[in-house]
Amino acid sequence: MDQAQDFKSLQDQIQPALLATTRVSGQLSSQDLGFQRSLNPEVGTALDEQTARLLELSRGLLKSAASIAELHVPVLEDVDDVDNHWRGVVDVVDSLLEKTDTCLDEYTGLIKRKTTAEQASPKPKKNTYSLGSAFRTQNLVKPQLAFEVKPDNNDTSTWKPLLTTKPHAIQPLEESLSTFTNDFDQQQYRHPYETEISQLRYPETVYKKADPIPYLPVESTSAIFVDTLEGVLEMLEELKAATEIAVDLEHHDARSYVGLVSLMQISTRNKDWIVDTLKPWRQSLQVLNEVFADPRIVKVFHGAYMDIVWLQRDLGLYVVGLFDTHHASRALGYPGGSLAFLLKKFINFDADKKYQMADWRIRPLPDEMFFYARADTHFLLYIYDNMRNELIDRTNPEDGEENCIETVIEKSKETSLLRFERQIYNEETGKGPGGWFQLLVKTPSLLNNEQFAVFRAVHAWRDKIARIDDDSTSFVMPNHVIFSIAKLMPMDMVALLSVVHPISHSVKSRSGELLDLIKAAKARGKDGPSMMDVLRSDPVDAAAKANLPPVTAKSTTPTLVAVVDDSELVSGQSSFWGGAFGSSVWDTPTFSKKDDGLRLAVPLPQLSSEIFSTFNGLPDRSVENIKAQPEPIEPDVPVQEEVDEPFVLKRGAERKGDTISEPEATTGSNDTSPNDTEDQAALEKAARRAEKKAAKRLRQKQRQQAEEEARVADAEEEDEEEPFDYSKADSVLHGKRKSQEQGGPKRKKPFDPYAKVADAPKGMRRVQTERAGKSHTFKS
Numbered sequence: 042m043d044q045a046q047d048f049k050s051l052q053d054q055i056q057p058a059l060l061a062t063t064r065v066s067g068q069l070s071s072q073d074l075g076f077q078r079s080l081n082p083e084v085g086t087a088l089d090e091q092t093a094r095l096l097e098l099s100r101g102l103l104k105s106a107a108s109i110a111e112l113h114v115p116v117l118e119d120v121d122d123v124d125n126h127w128r129g130v131v132d133v134v135d136s137l138l139e140k141t142d143t144c145l146d147e148y149t150g151l152i153k154r155k156t157t158a159e160q161a162s163p164k165p166k167k168n169t170y171s172l173g174s175a176f177r178t179q180n181l182v183k184p185q186l187a188f189e190v191k192p193d194n195n196d197t198s199t200w201k202p203l204l205t206t207k208p209h210a211i212q213p214l215e216e217s218l219s220t221f222t223n224d225f226d227q228q229q230y231r232h233p234y235e236t237e238i239s240q241l242r243y244p245e246t247v248y249k250k251a252d253p254i255p256y257l258p259v260e261s262t263s264a265i266f267v268d269t270l271e272g273v274l275e276m277l278e279e280l281k282a283a284t285e286i287a288v289d290l291e292h293h294d295a296r297s298y299v300g301l302v303s304l305m306q307i308s309t310r311n312k313d314w315i316v317d318t319l320k321p322w323r324q325s326l327q328v329l330n331e332v333f334a335d336p337r338i339v340k341v342f343h344g345a346y347m348d349i350v351w352l353q354r355d356l357g358l359y360v361v362g363l364f365d366t367h368h369a370s371r372a373l374g375y376p377g378g379s380l381a382f383l384l385k386k387f388i389n390f391d392a393d394k395k396y397q398m399a400d401w402r403i404r405p406l407p408d409e410m411f412f413y414a415r416a417d418t419h420f421l422l423y424i425y426d427n428m429r430n431e432l433i434d435r436t437n438p439e440d441g442e443e444n445c446i447e448t449v450i451e452k453s454k455e456t457s458l459l460r461f462e463r464q465i466y467n468e469e470t471g472k473g474p475g476g477w478f479q480l481l482v483k484t485p486s487l488l489n490n491e492q493f494a495v496f497r498a499v500h501a502w503r504d505k506i507a508r509i510d511d512d513s514t515s516f517v518m519p520n521h522v523i524f525s526i527a528k529l530m531p532m533d534m535v536a537l538l539s540v541v542h543p544i545s546h547s548v549k550s551r552s553g554e555l556l557d558l559i560k561a562a563k564a565r566g567k568d569g570p571s572m573m574d575v576l577r578s579d580p581v582d583a584a585a586k587a588n589l590p591p592v593t594a595k596s597t598t599p600t601l602v603a604v605v606d607d608s609e610l611v612s613g614q615s616s617f618w619g620g621a622f623g624s625s626v627w628d629t630p631t632f633s634k635k636d637d638g639l640r641l642a643v644p645l646p647q648l649s650s651e652i653f654s655t656f657n658g659l660p661d662r663s664v665e666n667i668k669a670q671p672e673p674i675e676p677d678v679p680v681q682e683e684v685d686e687p688f689v690l691k692r693g694a695e696r697k698g699d700t701i702s703e704p705e706a707t708t709g710s711n712d713t714s715p716n717d718t719e720d721q722a723a724l725e726k727a728a729r730r731a732e733k734k735a736a737k738r739l740r741q742k743q744r745q746q747a748e749e750e751a752r753v754a755d756a757e758e759e760d761e762e763e764p765f766d767y768s769k770a771d772s773v774l775h776g777k778r779k780s781q782e783q784g785g786p787k788r789k790k791p792f793d794p795y796a797k798v799a800d801a802p803k804g805m806r807r808v809q810t811e812r813a814g815k816s817h818t819f820k821s
Contacts, residue, residue: 096123181403183297189321195508199227199228209336211236234361244337257311264411280338283309284337284339287308288348295513296511300513329356342364343365343417344378363454368453480500484524491530506548526559532560534556
């Protein structure tokens with residue numbers, strides 16, 4: 042039978058079975074199995090049997106798939122293990138599917154066509170699949186168990202450098218290993234090569250511009266994997282002949298309390314080496330100090346901040362003549378400072394940084410990880426040449442701030458003088474590396490007395506377990522889990538296991554011990570110190586309580602938490618802005634001598650009720666004083682009293698022709714007839730009326746002048762911005778209108794051109810339609 046027909050028949054058999062299985066699993070997941078289990082015990086028994094059978098099948102399938110993919114098989118002993126190791130199950134299935142996809146591509150011929158197209162490009166293939174958890178942390182036998190000098194995590198003595206000899210020494214080894222007191226009042230050894238690094242003069246080639254030496258093609262060269270002491274000695278002889286070498290490290294810190302240097306990459310202009318630093322004889326690598334401490338050889342690192350410490354701690358290696366390309370990228374003002382950025386800028390090489398956090402303890406080393414490790418140093422010397430030339434071009438030897446090459450060298454010296462110090466845990470004060478004090482300060486969380494006691498107890502317990510099992514504290518229990526336990530304080534095993542997620546084997550196997558610890562800490566915390574009291578305590582008092590040596594003035598650190606009231610947590614200054622702004626706009630302004638230029642020409646007085654009464658000689662304009670002032674007296678105008686006159690029908694205003702002036706009236710005849718008497722009375726009455734109108738106009742004119750003067754005075758007062766006395770102001774919520782207070786006429790409403798629109802007849806209301814919901818409850 043043809044192979045194509047065989048594959049087609051196999052596909053026709055497998056695909057319906059997969060569809061049926063997926064459909065059934067989906068239907069089961071939608072059922073309330075817990076309810077059915079509680080309702081019928083027989084159903085629960087059947088479910089348990091099927092669960093055990095499915096777990097057994099899953100273990101067999103995972104084991105078979107992992108054997109093909111060379112992955113770690115997660116252990117599935119119960120249902121909870123499926124959730125705890127779900128990531129591992131997914132990685133195995135993903136790897137199996139990738140293998141299947143590759144096999145199908147090979148069967149259809151797609152890979153052959155793709156390979157033919159890629160032969161024209163010599164660039165290495167870039168993996169597109171993501172880094173699974175199997176590459177991050179594998180369940181391997183810890184290599185530190187086979188070391189000749191095994192790590193002692195419970196040793197609290199002063200860490201002494203591993204050096205047995207000191208090549209290229211200016212000061213002998215015995216004299217260079219003097220002690221001093223650090224910031225935590227602990228005795229520490231000095232850097233053995235402190236004198237050599239401080240007095241170092243770099244080779245002249247560092248200060249001279251030269252054409253960059255091209256790197257060898259990756260395709261035509263290969264790296265040497267060094268895993269024997271004989272291979273190290275052969276490599277050492279070739280390194281002694283070099284003038285520059287590139288060095289990088291790969292570190293693992295999950296399954297070790299202090300961490301492990303797992304790999305060291307070294308490159309010259311012509312060759313690359315990958316050194317296995319997990320061998321039992323790893324401390325014999327001190328022979329490399331003949332090159333690492335040689336001041337004539339420039340050691341090029343990128344971001345050597347932690348590499349320098351790791352080399353001292355694990356291998357006893359010290360770097361004299363460091364050139365850190367990270368400091369060079371900062372001095373040149375590059376937009377990026379990572380090695381991936383430099384590789385892209387100078388080599389046009391896209392570094393796949395997904396293996397940066399891989400588990401470098403894996404042996405044998407996968408090809409992808411081997412190529413990644415080699416690329417970190419293979420191109421680094423060529424990058425160094427280009428960056429050195431740029432630094433020299435921008436260097437002005439006469440100006441210290443523009444002396445770029447010297448700045449990078451001084452920064453590199455400071456990095457090479459870093460030292461390793463042993464991590465000593467102080468449960469009482471929480472100070473020092475790995476203590477709870479910095480964790481509590483960086484994570485703002487206000488805990489009560491009981492929660493604070495549980496937090497400190499669990500944090501100390503985690504550190505103890507990590508030291509015993511030689512695992513990192515984050516692997517044993519992440520920081521957020523400690524805060525969850527402290528806040529919830531579980532009192533039974535079910536509650537504890539629901540809070541501790543993810544849970545490591547170290548915690549799961551000691552869950553009973555942890556539960557008892559939480560209960561005891563909670564009971565002890567009722568009468569214990571509060572969180573704020575401990576954070577605000579003086580370092581001298583804290584040291585006395587912890588039975589430690591007295592803290593000197595040099596080691597005294599400022600209080601990191603502001604003093605607050607017992608009822609609330611209010612800081613005296615902003616955590617973000619610091620002391621740039623005051624806590625209130627009403628705070629009394631304070632000025633230092635440095636702020637003399639910011640002072641006002643006229644100092645402002647303190648805000649008080651008296652300052653608003655009289656200010657700089659201005660009249661008091663408070664509400665009470667305004668009301669108390671008498672109103673202006675109008676000038677008296679002589680007004681003649683009106684005489685009662687008899688009622689006259691159709692009496693009205695005289696016409697102009699009827700009005701007779703006084704001179705004309707006096708020039709008439711002297712005869713006093715009745716008609717003349719009446720005319721005389723009319724003339725007098727008209728004169729009185731004219732006088733009345735003139736007096737009224739005069740009063741109106743005076744009132745208008747007074748109002749205008751008042752408006753001008755008010756405008757001048759507003760321009761002067763006279764402070765308003767809020768303590769004497771009338772109520773705003775219950776205040777009356779000004780016209781009502783003065784008893785004057787009500788103000789007319791402003792003209793509204795749309796007022797009559799509301800008088801139009803309203804239209805018919807919209808018919809309420811039936812909506813879905815409760816209205817359909819009883820619909821037939």
